[in-house]
């Protein structure tokens with residue numbers, strides 16, 4: 001063995017574990033406001049991811065245990081599960097996870113080699129292929145027209161049956177961002193839209209708390225130095241600036257930056273998705289450019305695109321640019337600063 | 339209070355320094371046999387001056403500096419030369435080196451010593467003395483000091499930096515030296531300042547050595563000498579990093595600090611400069627930390643050539659000890675065998691054991707987390723260098739400043755995937771060197787071939803010309819004969 005003879009004891013597993021831990025507050029908030037269905041989604045995605053990860057590792061002739069232990073497959077599963085509607089049908093979850101693990105991760109070379117964020121690939125495939133199922137979000141428990149118990153939710157997820165006389169519409173609603181877009185198309189004034197029951201103080205009812213929980217988890221990751229400030233700061237700044245500019249310019253048709261921060265995938269994106277090291281740039285300047293670009297695109301796709309949120313597509317688009325960003329943002333070497 | 343600068347990166351590994359600083363420096367006994375390598379410095383090997391059977395006195399030169407970049411070697415005690423031959427040397431490759439074996443006679447009888455009054459001397463004769471006294475950098479780099487004390491004509495040295503930072507874990511030889519022999523270090527620094535005409539002398543010591551800082555301050559009376567505590571961070575004791583911290587100057591790779599008006603020496607080197615000039619004593623011993631998996635870690639003053647296993651035995655190794663590292667855990671190397679002699683570069687011996695140095699965990703793929711880049715004091719992108727080195731894309735690796743890498747190991751230390759990054763850089767560097775050597779060799783061969791072709795053509799031409807001349811002569815002769 002040559003030098004150094006010392007290594008720190010931290011490991012990839014430890015990093016991934018801490019990220020998973022940082023997601024727990026948001027999961028708790030989800031359960032609190034939208035019911036326990038999300039736990040089923042999470043479990044199903046996790047099991048699918050671990051099974052497929054094992055199969056793929058075997059097929060690729062890699063040691064299974066150390067790679068399973070790295071926790072990256074589990075993290076992909078969780079991020080995807082948290083991005084799709086709770087109480088989505090089982091096949092939706094399995095299909096998305098399969099795309100993420102098999103295609104986006106392993107067919108591109110596995111951990112460390114995949115250029116695209118696997119969870120976002122899974123999400124993009126689902127929203128393009130199954131737009132209906134992907135936009136049926138559970139309404140927050142406090143405002144849903146009717147309630148069904150957990151057993152009935154499971155019946156729906158696995159067997160696609162609802163209790164007698166129950167309509168899915170009564171349980172679900174479009175997301176706050178989606179609602180905003182459709183209502184604006186109907187020429188409703190923004191103030192009237194935002195007083196609809198699904199909106200809370202700044203974002204969607206319940207959803208804003210989940211966003212707050214992502215923020216809290218993100219601050220924990222910052223404190224643990226697992227992520228650097230560059231990505232979340234630049235992403236949030238880009239959303240604020242873009243949304244702020246549109247809002248100032250045309251307040252009748254553009255919601256304030258607050259809504260854009262508290263709704264949709266802004267917070268999970270800022271702290272958990274864009275911070276994926278594998279698919280992002282490594283230089284500090286590169287991280288700023290990458291996240292700022294993603295924030296800008298997220299806003300444009302969210303407001304002008306035909307999908308309910310823009311974060312996933314923005315991330316994937318910026319993933320393409322990463323090699324270029326890295327190449328052009330190399331910091332000067334010691335002694336060669338000008 | 340001097341305003342300090344900082345360099346990017348660096349790490350805070352566990353220090354393990356207190357173990358070996360509890361007891362004062364102890365003189366190791368003269369061993370039964372000393373094996374003195376002739377190549378203990380950067381540059382050409384010294385040329386042996388003695389033969390087997392010769393009796394030598396302590397301090398007698400037994401190997402003479404050969405060429406400019408070289409240094410001399412001396413008998414560390416009196417005795418008889420028993421052999422000159424190739425012996426195992428403390429080198430990572432395990433290759434043998436030309437060594438002189440000396441059997442001490444126990445008298446420890448000195449050769450005649452000639453102290454110099456440096457203030458009335460010309461720096462060039464002082465430099466000759468240092469060269470003949472075998473004074474080299476004792477921080478581990480062992481570059482001949484007299485060369486570094488020659489700033490070259492027209493160059494001005496503003497700052498002389500004395501390096502007492504000692505940033506690597508486990509190593510405490512400079513710490514103990516500063517605590518116990520601060521006066522002699524300062525005296526050496528004065529001589530160095532005189533030789534370089536330096537305006538100021540800054541002595542950088544990491545702030546984890548309060549005793550050394552106090553001792554050095556107590557030994558210091560006058561400006562322009564200043565003891566400056568610097569933050570404890572590895573590799574803050576690297577010459578370039580310390581120069582940066584103390585002066586704000588960044589010395590780029592491949593450039594000399596003298597061009598920027600700074601020169602840097604280790605504190606132990608200053609002490610040997612003092613002994614060589616003021617007492618006429620060459621470098622015969624050094625302080626070495628024996629630590630790690632031993633029951634009695636401490637610093638020893640040991641004669642050059644003392645077998646390392648003898649020193650390890652003095653420190654009582656623990657039962658499951660296994661092998662040893664020479665130098666620090668970050669940049670040192672594993673000794674192929676402990677049956678090698680102590681040399682001027684041996685600042686520390688860390689005895690290994692499986693508990694102290696568990697085998698490295700299985701490497702995982704790079705997840706591009708950038709921790710390595712954050713920790714790199716040379717401001718490189720280790721993950722890119724790794725990628726290119728691994729792929730054999732050496733051109734790209736050079737483009738990303740592979741040769742600015744100082745192999746400090748910070749990147750490997752922090753990597754959560756436990757990738758032995760530095761090994762990849764060493765591999766890439768050696769491949770590039772090999773390619774360059776090959777290219778040079780093939781260039782040489784091509785030139786030789788072209789010259790040969792040229793020569794053959796010339797010879798052929800000349801031969802043809804000669805023939806033509808001859809036949810022309812013959813013809814004229816014939817004609818003239820015909821005419822007559």
Ligand code: SF4
Nearest residue numbers: 704705707708710753
């Ligand atoms: S620290 Fe290791 S895993 Fe992280 S970027 Fe550097 S080489 Fe890759």
Ligand code: SF4
Nearest residue numbers: 714743744746747749
């Ligand atoms: S070994 Fe080289 S690349 Fe790694 S941290 Fe040190 S200088 Fe940077």
